[in-house]
Amino acid sequence: MKVVTGVVGNDIHVVANRLIDLSLRARGFEVFNLGVNTYLEEFFDAVVETGAEILLISSLNGEAEGWGREVKALKAQYKNLDDLIMMIGGNLVVGSGKAEDIVPRYKKYGFDLVCHQVDLNTGLDTLEAFIQERNTP
Amino acid sequence: MKVVTGVVGNDIHVVANRLIDLSLRARGFEVFNLGVNTYLEEFFDAVVETGAEILLISSLNGEAEGWGREVKALKAQYKNLDDLIMMIGGNLVVGSGKAEDIVPRYKKYGFDLVCHQVDLNTGLDTLEAFIQERNTP
Amino acid sequence: MSLLQEERKIILNNEFVDTFDFAEVKEFVTNASKDLFISHHFKQKAKDKMLVQPRGGFPTYKKQFALYEFFVEANVDVLPLTIDSNTRLNDYATASKMLRLSEANDVDMLNGYPLVNHGYRTTRKMITHFNKPVSLRHGTPDARLLIETAIASGIFEIEGGPITYLLPYSKNFPLDKAFLYWKYVERVCANYSTLNEPINRESFGPLTATLVPPAITIVIQLLEMLLSLEEGVKSFSVSFAQNGSMTQDIVTGAVLKKLAKYYAEQIDCADAAIHLVYHQWMGAFPTNRDYAEQLINISTVIASMVGADKIITKTREEAVGIPTKEANAKTVANTQYTLRILNGLPNVVDEEEEEILTLEVQAIMQAVFNDAADTLWRKVFNSIKNGIIDVPFSPHIINHNEMITVRDAKKNIRIIKRGNVPIPDRCYAYEKAQCDLTKDTTSIVNDIIHDIGIMQ
Amino acid sequence: MSLLQEERKIILNNEFVDTFDFAEVKEFVTNASKDLFISHHFKQKAKDKMLVQPRGGFPTYKKQFALYEFFVEANVDVLPLTIDSNTRLNDYATASKMLRLSEANDVDMLNGYPLVNHGYRTTRKMITHFNKPVSLRHGTPDARLLIETAIASGIFEIEGGPITYLLPYSKNFPLDKAFLYWKYVERVCANYSTLNEPINRESFGPLTATLVPPAITIVIQLLEMLLSLEEGVKSFSVSFAQNGSMTQDIVTGAVLKKLAKYYAEQIDCADAAIHLVYHQWMGAFPTNRDYAEQLINISTVIASMVGADKIITKTREEAVGIPTKEANAKTVANTQYTLRILNGLPNVVDEEEEEILTLEVQAIMQAVFNDAADTLWRKVFNSIKNGIIDVPFSPHIINHNEMITVRDAKKNIRIIKRGNVPIPDRCYAYEKAQCDLTKDTTSIVNDIIHDIGIMQ
Ligand code: B12
């Protein structure tokens, strides 16, 4: 399966991004890594261009909140993205917050899977379970 | 003025005792130091023998509580100790406790001045203030 | 009108800027209290008292003031002023909007203090009120206006540099521009340095804080130092962060100190004062806050063994989010306590490691100097472009990313693929000999992942 | 019936004692899990993993069990069993009364676990349940019954000794008796050691934890080791506590290790395994709990530099009162984390300090051996009585208290008045030369007071 990944906004924390790249490949995904400092349009453009089924966004420096709010409106401008699996992970707020507040908020923004301060492998296990569930009729 | 001092009971913490000895002398007291591991009778006997006006007891290892309860009964067996200034300090409970609980309890046991985890110099300042107040008609 | 003057006019041409009264600023700096100059403290303080500086910046004046009060209470030596990320990108309009929102709602909408928007007249009140040296922490490629505002405010230490604030902090800001903008900064600092005590410049040694080998760190420290001294700066701090191995830290500190002196002399700047700054662990932190405190404390012990002149602290909240002022002040108090009770430190020297590292640094420096360009900054620019300097985990597109490093059994960072970096063969063989390279690629990748998380 | 057997009968003649089934105990020890023997762990564990052992004892079985659960959760290596002070004075009647009160009221009326009253049958259940090595901490001059009960319970490490459990812990218990009672302990340990892995004996190096110079600590460690090996003990730990200067700790560790080996060989006991144990700071603690944690962390770093085989921990509550089980477990977890992330430690050697200290120890040892008495214990006894061995701040009446120590500028403990201790002139001159002795007596007294509180 094809995945587009990258770090959203002005965030330049690249380490997790490099590891995500490696881990996705190890799990057999075809990866299109846009790297750090990637804006929402760039993500959706890449999804369209590559025909990816999964968009996996990282945010580490706390700015995801600002971008999250714009996801729905922007996505609506693209066609055929209804089946796109949208996932986000990293540090999803400035300062510290509780997952029970953060997860529902990001779900409302349009993400299927939200991993606030969740370990990468745990997150990717969840992703694979999610895919399998969706593919089981 | 004459002071009898020492560490009560089976307590062998000697360091404070050595410092108390030095500090009392530096402040001009005449010191009779019974050292560590001193029982209540020994303290009162020494007070009688030396004619001391102050009895300054230390307790560090937490066992003061047990001895405190016996002070009044024992003191009653001696004559002429009504004017004796009774002071106790160190760690006055096993584990940790609050001064606001501890001080009234020890006052009931018959101590005029109770210094739970109070620095030595602060304690001795209090003692001198107490003496001065008592001597002011 | 000099070129500098012209440039000054251009950067001030901005609706969010204070109207600068340069005559007044000059007078202010000339008469400013010596206590505000860290360069003065470096001279004064008994050499064995390391200065302690935390991190921290809040959007509003009120909150920043409260933070400083906490720090002073905790017996801080140097106050930080960390700038928000909009200001870092010269986006003063957004900073202004977010500042107003932060003031109105008592919620922080910025991750630092928007210095340009507050302006120097306001900020100076705070700085002179506390009368402690303040260090400007930003991460701005074009910091020209920021630095003018900072110095006018009474901030007499400026962190950063064209390389260290770019390769770890940016994906595609043009590196050549960064060099020119920083040249301006150096000159402004040099000019003001003639009025009173010198303005101190400090390079940002931690870089990406992820498996950067000491040779790369030191080369970049030396080059930024040279670029700064060239412009007339008289007080400069080289820095690095905890590597993960106590011995490697001690060796890094020793070589960095020795070579900084050597290269400064080579360009006839032996009169400049050079200081050594140590950053508590800058990589991924444990989420367990108690463990984070152990890590922080170990950093302080190592900084003492290294003999740093200043230490920059982290907090127990590092892995979790922006630290509270309480957590921040607590680290300061704890670090001061640790420095107080840490006594009888041995003087450790590892001659073999020092020799290897020295040779590596000298070889890379020589390769940079050998570049055909006419000025030092162009030589450095070319060297980064062609991978003679290569920073692991840099997000910047210009960086080669060809060098690969791992940790050996003692957790020293070792170069197992040198890429285009001219590590001498003998040193390269030594580095590789410390590691188990019989493993397959997957195991090595797993090792790297593990090595990133060693403190967790 | 041997003398030992007779003595055994006498000490068991006590209404509070379990009826001992020695045949069963022998079988139990013979078949006991190797995991219960710390001597086995010392052999097994990769030499670079220091064992971590906390302190702690509660009156009731239930509370002690809960404490152990916390410790295991925190990844403990060695469990402690600290005995209450009534049992230490062989006052089993009071211990029994207080134990009943503690059980009835859920308030702790004892400052440790009354092992004799609980008995070995009960206690063994707990020990074998956790299947970790347990170390007995007491402070008892007459520990004969206690040790019989301990070994029968599955406790295969016994701390203490005739000197180290007497001079700091007692005012007037007769020292000669202590030697004889401990002789019994050594023999019992030696006998049981033939059945399975050896029982480990450990000396208590911290002594009064107050300005004790390393020479005195080492001499006492060596003598207790010799007294133990003489009786057939095959596994012994020498120990000391943080001195206050990192260098002095490293030197103390090196000299102690070297001389322990040397003197063991002199009495043909080279086959005994000798281990080194380091105590986190044992002196007066800061009341600020955060500071206490810094101090504890530094202790761990130094223990690693010293290369100790085991570390015994303190808690953030030390200055305040008996630590909660939570605080105690937290130290264990933190110490394990620190050991995990502490890497690349340099190997530090200070030859001059080592030489001075070695000469001092050898001179004192020689003076002890030169005593006219016929047995080692009598020689040691006489040496303490005549001040050849003199422990600062000992409360015991037999101790001379003539030696005076202060800290030098690097916080090394130095001997400025040797009393009757035969410190060689050259060493004595060296020690004094490190200190400022031009001060008047009052200043020196103030320095001593200050030196006691240096970690506060
Ligand atoms: C190294 C580092 C830096 C380096 C970055 C170098 C580089 N280019 O990568 C430098 C020093 C340059 C830096 C700069 C800044 N940083 Co920074 N940095 C860190 C630090 C210490 C480690 C990050 C790291 O590399 N971790 C290792 C990787 C492997 O872990 P990770 O990033 O957490 O990712 C894991 C998970 O989150 C997860 N994950 C990530 N994405 C996803 C996605 C999915 C779908 C899933 C399932 C999981 C997942 O997988 C990873 C492995 O488990 C963290 C604090 C920490 N965590 O200890 C702060 C931290 C992230 N930085 C922070 C900040 C604020 C900044 C700055 C803005 C300001 C400053 N403090 O200097 C700047 C500017 C950066 C910018 N413009 O974005 C904050 C963010 C605060 C917040 N969210 O509230 C942190 C938390 C520090 C702090 N407490 O203040 N930083």
Ligand code: B12
């Ligand atoms: C050193 C020490 C020892 C040494 C003592 C050597 C010796 N012979 O002196 C050794 C290792 C032998 C030891 C043994 C024990 N100790 Co101890 N020991 C300490 C320690 C670490 C320091 C004590 C010290 O010397 N402080 C320096 C002096 C100068 O300070 P100080 O004693 O606190 O006294 C100051 C004040 O209290 C005040 N003060 C004292 N008396 C008075 C009186 C007046 C009137 C005033 C105004 C002020 C005052 O003045 C002093 C200067 O400011 C303390 C913990 C700590 N404080 O950090 C534990 C501590 C006192 N020990 C404790 C215990 C329980 C013991 C043991 C029973 C068991 C054990 N844990 O091993 C044994 C047995 C002792 C016995 N039979 O009594 C507990 C007491 C617990 C409690 N009260 O709840 C403590 C608090 C440790 C702990 N947290 O568990 N100990």
